[in-house]
Amino acid sequence: MNTSVTVVDHPLVQHKLTLMRRKEASTAEFRKLLREIGLFLGYEVLRDLPLSDVQIETPVCPTKSPVLAGKKLAFISVLRAGDGLLGPMLDLVPSARVGQVGLARDEETLQPTRYFFKVPKGIDKRLTVVLDPMLATGHSAIRAVQELKDAGAKDLRFVCLLAAPEGIKAFTEAHPDVQVVTASIDEKLNDKAYIVPGLGDAGDRLFGTKEG
Numbered sequence: 001m002n003t004s005v006t007v008v009d010h011p012l013v014q015h016k017l018t019l020m021r022r023k024e025a026s027t028a029e030f031r032k033l034l035r036e037i038g039l040f041l042g043y044e045v046l047r048d049l050p051l052s053d054v055q056i057e058t059p060v061c062p063t064k065s066p067v068l069a070g071k072k073l074a075f076i077s078v079l080r081a082g083d084g085l086l087g088p089m090l091d092l093v094p095s096a097r098v099g100q101v102g103l104a105r106d107e108e109t110l111q112p113t114r115y116f117f118k119v120p121k122g123i124d125k126r127l128t129v130v131l132d133p134m135l136a137t138g139h140s141a142i143r144a145v146q147e148l149k150d151a152g153a154k155d156l157r158f159v160c161l162l163a164a165p166e167g168i169k170a171f172t173e174a175h176p177d178v179q180v181v182t183a184s185i186d187e188k189l190n191d192k193a194y195i196v197p198g199l200g201d202a203g204d205r206l207f208g209t210k211e212g
């Protein structure tokens with residue numbers, strides 16, 4: 001199976017992304033822009049949700065009109081930066097269930113280890129959208145998706161704001177069945193595994209936790 005990778009190249013997304021990348025963007029601006037772009041990413045990742053017609057009456061006449069066919073959704077935030085995409089996703093689908101996966105790097109193995117995992121019941125029957133703004137090496141995204149598959153999730157998609165080519169390659173090799181939606185595939189990773197040109201540490205910029 002070939003993974004589909006979709007880059008949302010809408011001019012508004014690209015404009016807002018440039019504003020976010022700027023090092024002088026404040027925490028408030030960064031948060032607001034991530035929320036706005038998140039709406040576009042959500043629009044794209046959910047574009048094939050099934051519809052069914054219901055009978056309604058407009059002020060003019062009775063008509064049949066489409067509504068969501070009741071597909072159950074789960075949005076999974078990969079802590080902590082994934083929380084920045086949760087708000088816009090829930091704006092789009094307020095009834096979706098929410099889970100969180102917390103991963104920390106084991107300093108000996110350098111691999112992500114799980115410190116928190118809570119997902120909605122019936123994950124095996126839900127379209128499960130995993131949220132993590134930065135697909136850098138891909139290690140934590142790959143691990144998060146594997147944990148969700150181990151918990152029963154079968155229909156998964158992955159939403160990020162930025163991806164590195166290295167992360168896209170590793171992720172799509174590990175999970176060829178999971179569609180990726182991103183606003184940009186940047187140039188490369190640097191030797192500290194930051195995305196270049198990137199935007200720095202997404203969690204710090206979102207929560208204003210950078211020291212100094």
Ligand code: URA
Pocket residue numbers: 134136193194195196198199200201202203
């Ligand atoms: N995580 C981030 O927050 N930024 C990067 O550039 C890479 C990983």
